[in-house]
Amino acid sequence: MNNAAISIYLDTRHKKANGCYPIKLRVYNPVTKKTKLYPFTKIKSEINNKADILKIINEGFTMQLALDKIQYSNKPRGTNLKLKFFLNECMHKSSNIAESLHPFSFEKFEKEMFDNIPANGNLSSCYQTKIEVLENHHKIGTASNYKLSKKSLDQFASTISKEISFNSITPDFLESYERYMLDELERSETTVSMYLRALRAVYNKAIDDKIIFPEQYPFGKYKYTIPTGDKVIKALTKEQLASLFNGIPKTLEQQKAKDYWFFSFYAQGMNIKDIALLKFQDVKEDSIQYTRAKTKNTGRKKQKIIYITMNEYILDFIKRYKTLSSSPKDHIFPILTKGLSPHEQHKKVKSFTRYINQHFRKYAILNGINEAVSTYWARHSFTNTLINNGASIEFASEALNHSDIRTTQNYVAGFEENRKKEMMKELLKFQLDE
Known part of the structure; x- marks a missing residue:
């Protein structure tokens, strides 16, 4: 029986x-x-x-x-x-x-x-399956990160005459990989963290699918811990924002970069991909209403709609940069064209982001800001401005569309560190005044 x-x-x-x-x-x-x-x-x-x-x-x-x-x-x-x-x-x-x-x-x-099934070779196929799933859901950027993660691990494994597999990757292997990335290649902790979080996700999926046993998991307590990454909060001060907003660019390229950067800032830190994907139907009478590309196709039954309140800058920007089309389903700005595949869209957005960053940095230098200011700073600068003006963490979290308030708290923690440094400078000023 x-x-x-x-x-x-x-x-x-x-x-x-x-x-x-x-x-x-x-x-x-x-x-x-x-x-x-x-x-x-x-x-x-x-x-x-x-x-x-x-x-x-x-x-x-x-x-x-x-x-x-x-x-x-x-x-x-x-x-x-x-x-x-x-x-x-x-x-x-x-x-x-x-x-x-x-x-x-x-x-x-x-x-x-x-138990008699060798795990060797399965890791590569699991990586590929994950990449295909992401690409099918048009998550081209995330899929690219998984490709880079696997490529990096393959390169390290070749230096020690190994091939990556569920059997060969151990806590010791990962410790050696981290030292190789930080010391020999001089990569940042953020890069190491990004690549190994992708690997960890592949392991978790393989365990869920019964491809490997939980005992083969190399992460966690008493095993390997992924570095948290460099905690650098990239935000402009109130004075720097005023200088850039009121400054006069030297070239048309700098003017365009400035306009798009401040549109992102006023649109609650909207990233370039979401700006590129905006359609005329997203513009309402007194707001822009859209869903972040980052959260689309994530399996959520109801996608969260973000509301951007209209102001004079946003209205003027749309008027100056919109395409001639007026079809509700057409893109507002001439960054993407019809009929592009997800891969082609990804390349276009990446190229346009690089263009904005390149010319905005030149403009920032003209205004005495020598840091590598990028479009990413617009989101952090928006958050920093909210907090400095007395907004609660809950309000900032809602404005940024953070699904977890702890993400917003991490932003604020970084700003608090910057404030502490400035306060200490003020406290020590009396020594110079004597």
């Missing part, structure tokens, strides 16, 4: 980007009344051309009936025949293991079923 019920299950809880659902091995323990689902990519098989089978499995099925036709067909052909053999093999193997366990436990079942 079986201690557990084994079946092949169409997981309709998780719809894939192509509209299909993944199939998984379903194991039910009647004693504890608990069910677990396992991806077929974990199951070792002797069948030829397993890659072809996994491709079909990864694509998924639209309905249970389509899966049943393959599983119970008397005359399957070609790849469907191989898929049927593979599924039957998995069922047979898992049923035999379940029958041999007295009493049955998921821990013992997983050890018998999956």
Whole structure:
């Protein structure tokens, strides 16, 4: 008698980007009344051309009936025949293991079923899967970060004659990688943090999907801790803002950069990508209403709408820089054109951001500001101005569309440090006055 019920299950809880659902091995323990689902990519098989089978499995099925036709067909052909053999093999193997366990436990079942599967090589495919998911959701910038993360880890591994895999990456490996990045390549802690947070996300997903065991996780207490990154709050003072706002640019490029930078500032720190994506339909009588590109396609049922109150600067900016089109669904500003793919949009926005930063820095230097001021400073400067004018953290968090108020608190903590330094300078002035 079986201690557990084994079946092949169409997981309709998780719809894939192509509209299909993944199939998984379903194991039910009647004693504890608990069910677990396992991806077929974990199951070792002797069948030829397993890659072809996994491709079909990864694509998924639209309905249970389509899966049943393959599983119970008397005359399957070609790849469907191989898929049927593979599924039957998995069922047979898992049923035999379940029958041999007295009493049955998921821990013992997983050890018998999956322990002999080498983890080497799986990390690269998990990275690639994550990148494809991000690209399918038009998260091109984030996908690019995952690519850079994997490339950086590959480069380090090659220096010690290793290949990255779930087995080779240990806390010691990550400690060595951090030293390599900081000491040899002279990269910042922020870069290390960014790359390793991507790696950690890949590990978490692999554990959720039962591709690896939790014991293989190299992060956390008594293991490896990702550096927090350089906490540098980049904001302009009230005096610097006044100098830049009232200053006169020397070139048309500097004027354009100045105008876009201050539009971002007055639009509550709106980033260049969101500015580029603004459409005429987003402009209402007394406000701009839009959803941040960063939060789109994140699985949230209801996307949060950000409201930007109109003022004279915003109205004048739109009037001067808007395109000639008046179609509600057309972009307001001539940064993006119709028909661009997500990758092409990403390149255009990146190029335009670089253009604004390049010319705004030149303009800032003309006004006695030698720091590398960028569009990113507009958001922090907006926040700094709010806080200095007495706004509460809750108000600032709402204006910035932070989902977690702790993010806003981190901003404010940085500003407080700057204030402390200025206050200490004031306290020591009496020494100079004597």
